[in-house]
Amino acid sequence: MSNSRRPARGNKYRTGYLRSRAWFARRARWFAEETAAGNTLRCAACNRIARVRDLELHHVDYSGVAETPTGWRAEETHSDLVSLHPAHHELLHRLLDRDQVLRAMRSRPVASAFALRALRRKLAPTTTEQP
Numbered sequence: 001m002s003n004s005r006r007p008a009r010g011n012k013y014r015t016g017y018l019r020s021r022a023w024f025a026r027r028a029r030w031f032a033e034e035t036a037a038g039n040t041l042r043c044a045a046c047n048r049i050a051r052v053r054d055l056e057l058h059h060v061d062y063s064g065v066a067e068t069p070t071g072w073r074a075e076e077t078h079s080d081l082v083s084l085h086p087a088h089h090e091l092l093h094r095l096l097d098r099d100q101v102l103r104a105m106r107s108r109p110v111a112s113a114f115a116l117r118a119l120r121r122k123l124a125p126t127t128t129e130q131p
Helices: 021-036 086-098 100-104 108-123
Strands: 056-059 065-068 071-074 081-084
Touching (some): 021 081, 056 086, 086 100, 086 108
16 A cells, blocks of 8 residues: 555546545535634644635545445545645645655555644744844
8 A cells, every 4th residue: 555646647536536526515515614613724734824715625534535336425524634725735745655654654544644744844933043
């Protein structure tokens, strides 16, 4: 098993699911659940407040996604998705793609959590000490 991205060509998840009505409905529902719970929409990497149109959702786990004879099934749990700015989403995937340990982890949720923590450390504002 690998946590690295597979090429888009021939990848039904990327060319089918992420363009499906089921995904767009699930995405809208995720953001609606966040706001209904009184949560401020934020990027999970930089923690900056953001609007829905400025965020993407990263799949921590794919267990709720399935292609059926009648179309795609989008039953990800709320915690299976994490909001990120597009650039931070790309950086997270690059970490998952390039880090041999993360790529080889048997659990995608664990690999995603490690990669997100590393990304948060990299994006954290640094304080400079005055001499």
